[in-house]
Amino acid sequence: MHTPAELLPIIEEAISKIEYPKHPANLYEPIKYIMNLGGKRIRPVMVLMATELFTDNVLKAIDVALAIETFHNFTLVHDDIMDNAPLRRGKQTVHEKWGNNNAILSGDVMMVESNKHLSKVDISVLKPVLDTFNQTAQGVCEGQQLDMEFEQRNDVSIAEYIEMIRQKTAVLLGGAMKLGAIVGGASNENAELLYQFGENLGIAFQLQDDILDVYADPDKFGKKVGGDIVANKKTFLHLKALELAHQNETACLTSTDQDENDKINQVTALYDQYQIKELATTQMEAYLNQANHALNELSVADKRKQNFRMLVQQILERES
Amino acid sequence: MHTPAELLPIIEEAISKIEYPKHPANLYEPIKYIMNLGGKRIRPVMVLMATELFTDNVLKAIDVALAIETFHNFTLVHDDIMDNAPLRRGKQTVHEKWGNNNAILSGDVMMVESNKHLSKVDISVLKPVLDTFNQTAQGVCEGQQLDMEFEQRNDVSIAEYIEMIRQKTAVLLGGAMKLGAIVGGASNENAELLYQFGENLGIAFQLQDDILDVYADPDKFGKKVGGDIVANKKTFLHLKALELAHQNETACLTSTDQDENDKINQVTALYDQYQIKELATTQMEAYLNQANHALNELSVADKRKQNFRMLVQQILERES
Numbered sequence: 337m338h339t340p341a342e343l344l345p346i347i348e349e350a351i352s353k354i355e356y357p358k359h360p361a362n363l364y365e366p367i368k369y370i371m372n373l374g375g376k377r378i379r380p381v382m383v384l385m386a387t388e389l390f391t392d393n394v395l396k397a398i399d400v401a402l403a404i405e406t407f408h409n410f411t412l413v414h415d416d417i418m419d420n421a422p423l424r425r426g427k428q429t430v431h432e433k434w435g436n437n438n439a440i441l442s443g444d445v446m447m448v449e450s451n452k453h454l455s456k457v458d459i460s461v462l463k464p465v466l467d468t469f470n471q472t473a474q475g476v477c478e479g480q481q482l483d484m485e486f487e488q489r490n491d492v493s494i495a496e497y498i499e500m501i502r503q504k505t506a507v508l509l510g511g512a513m514k515l516g517a518i519v520g521g522a523s524n525e526n527a528e529l530l531y532q533f534g535e536n537l538g539i540a541f542q543l544q545d546d547i548l549d550v551y552a553d554p555d556k557f558g559k560k561v562g563g564d565i566v567a568n569k570k571t572f573l574h575l576k577a578l579e580l581a582h583q584n585e586t587a588c589l590t591s592t593d594q595d596e597n598d599k600i601n602q603v604t605a606l607y608d609q610y611q612i613k614e615l616a617t618t619q620m621e622a623y624l625n626q627a628n629h630a631l632n633e634l635s636v637a638d639k640r641k642q643n644f645r646m647l648v649q650q651i652l653e654r655e656s
Numbered sequence: 657m658h659t660p661a662e663l664l665p666i667i668e669e670a671i672s673k674i675e676y677p678k679h680p681a682n683l684y685e686p687i688k689y690i691m692n693l694g695g696k697r698i699r700p701v702m703v704l705m706a707t708e709l710f711t712d713n714v715l716k717a718i719d720v721a722l723a724i725e726t727f728h729n730f731t732l733v734h735d736d737i738m739d740n741a742p743l744r745r746g747k748q749t750v751h752e753k754w755g756n757n758n759a760i761l762s763g764d765v766m767m768v769e770s771n772k773h774l775s776k777v778d779i780s781v782l783k784p785v786l787d788t789f790n791q792t793a794q795g796v797c798e799g800q801q802l803d804m805e806f807e808q809r810n811d812v813s814i815a816e817y818i819e820m821i822r823q824k825t826a827v828l829l830g831g832a833m834k835l836g837a838i839v840g841g842a843s844n845e846n847a848e849l850l851y852q853f854g855e856n857l858g859i860a861f862q863l864q865d866d867i868l869d870v871y872a873d874p875d876k877f878g879k880k881v882g883g884d885i886v887a888n889k890k891t892f893l894h895l896k897a898l899e900l901a902h903q904n905e906t907a908c909l910t911s912t913d914q915d916e917n918d919k920i921n922q923v924t925a926l927y928d929q930y931q932i933k934e935l936a937t938t939q940m941e942a943y944l945n946q947a948n949h950a951l952n953e954l955s956v957a958d959k960r961k962q963n964f965r966m967l968v969q970q971i972l973e974r975e976s
Contacts, residue, residue: 357798359798360798360801360802360805362801362805363797363798363801414760414761414764417757417760418757418760418761437737437738437804438801438804440734440737440738440760441734441738441797441800441801441804443764444734444763444764444767444797445794445797445798447764447767448790448793448794448797449794451771451786451790451793452790452794455783455786455787455790459779459782459783462779462782462783462786463775463779463782466771466775466782466786467775470768470771470772470775473768473771474765474768474769474772477683477761477764477765477768478677478679478680478683478765480761481680481682481683481758481761482680484757484758484761485680485682
């Protein structure tokens with residue numbers, strides 16, 4: 337069995353070997369660009385990890401891993417247009433470099449590329465693989481829609497927020513796990529448990545993201561601490577503070593004319609006053625517990641689950 | 657066997673029965689909107705016609721017909737964003753009604769919906785159906801990319817133009833035919849011939865479009881004659897005139913400050929002078945001949961081909 341760190345070069349090599357048509361160059365160059373901007377490759381790693389629970393031939397799932405990573409990068413290209421984001425992983429976004437129209441179209445063709453990778457799986461699992469992938473892709477689109485709508489709303493509840501991050505982020509981790517399981521030959525029960533594992537881990541991952549944005553060590557975080565606060569982003573922490581704090585204390589959460597550092601300091605102080613970090617951590621741990629519970633239920637020899645426990649630990653301890 | 661006119665209500669009924677999720681409403685309402693704006697449904701009709709060449713159970717291909725129509729409408733949603741088009745079939749475009757971001761995302765989820773329809777075909781043909789669909793979808797994206805790039809170029813050749821309309825328009829008609837054939841149980845040879853039939857018909861169809869824009873009967877055309885001329889669109893007629901006319905005659909083709917009707921009259925006179933309509937018609941007929949040739953080669957009883965000949969005739973004689 338491979339550790340997550342050992343699976344990474346397998347994925348990087350497979351990505352580097354994908355051949356795109358040469359023409360039209362402006363359609364395919366953005367795909368190569370975004371696919372090679374780096375990133376943790378956590379989704380394709382999860383596909384292969386799930387497959388390896390059930391078979392020693394991890395490469396059986398490499399096409400599904402590429403499909404998932406291509407789909408994920410497609411969502412980044414289109415999301416960055418919608419968010420008007422200038423940078424992605426410290427580099428120009430695709431729409432900044434090639435223009436919005438080109439970015440829309442390159443994204444579209446990435447969706448086709450995902451489906452091409454997917455269609456290479458063994459015919460014996462093709463139908464359940466397609467069904468799981470399509471359901472996952474649809475969920476991710478719904479999550480992005482909710483995220484956009486939340487920006488315009490002032491009455492988003494914590495429950496709605498959790499549902500949004502479940503769709504936008506966690507469904508894809510769950511889907512990656514389930515797809516890997518299906519390709520590896522898992523039973524329906526095991527595939528479903530791995531979906532549960534991935535989805536709960538995904539929600540925990542996003543809550544951890546929300547916490548790190550405010551409480552990360554600036555030397556290790558890799559980007560400016562407090563970015564979500566400055567952007568008035570409706571994170572778990574933001575919504576929880578709105579819920580708990582007195583009305584006359586919450587102006588800083590939504591202010592747009594404050595000095596950035598003043599705003600960050602004031603919001604962080606408010607979070608501290610209401611122990612928002614602890615509440616978010618408790619919530620995150622609840623989802624990690626659910627992930628662990630699904631893992632424990634899995635009918636697989638315990639030693640094969642070791643890499644999964646490591647993954648949970650890494651997420652719990654990450655600093656960026 | 658059904659005539660194209662008899663297949664239409666079968667398709668309309670199937671479209672009316674598609675169930676989309678209720679939430680998020682803003683993600684799915686645009687899909688219902690564009691899918692019900694009407695249109696000739698020529699692509700799904702072609703799917704069913706091809707299927708019915710090989711089986712009496714035309715409904716075997718209804719999911720593929722829906723996949724093709726959903727995909728086609730997805731391309732309209734995204735193309736209209738890229739072209740900044742306010743109207744589609746006389747109604748507001750999706751991005752005008754819901755905004756660009758919403759239109760991007762609804763389009764994305766339409767691609768997923770297409771794949772969901774597609775995955776319902778019988779497992780025995782699933783793999784070739786996916787391969788044909790993905791290749792078709794990729795071709796359409798490449799065609800749209802070329803079309804966008806041509807807008808910025810002043811040296812587009814006729815050969816390049818034909819290649820662009822082949823990808824952007826004809827590949828989807830060829831793909832529709834081939835998909836229908838595969839689902840109907842056609843041999844590879846027959847499926848390939850039907851692809852050739854559809855692709856050549858598609859190129860002829862687009863050339864006919866170019867001709868009608870200038871020479872249609874205004875009472876029957878349904879939109880303003882000369883729209884392509886006013887927009888300086890690089891149609892076959894435009895490019896042929898640039899090729900044949902003297903340099904000192906071609907200013908009207910690319911002018912932007914002329915009175916619209918003056919420009920239309922002047923360009924039409926130039927076309928007449930160089931017999932551009934006749935040249936375009938000859939070219940169109942050459943592609944129709946190739947389509948007919950593929951049809952003749954098809955190993956199917958001649959009386960089953962009758963509807964196809966009717967379709968060719970309808971395209972030849974259409975006035976809008």
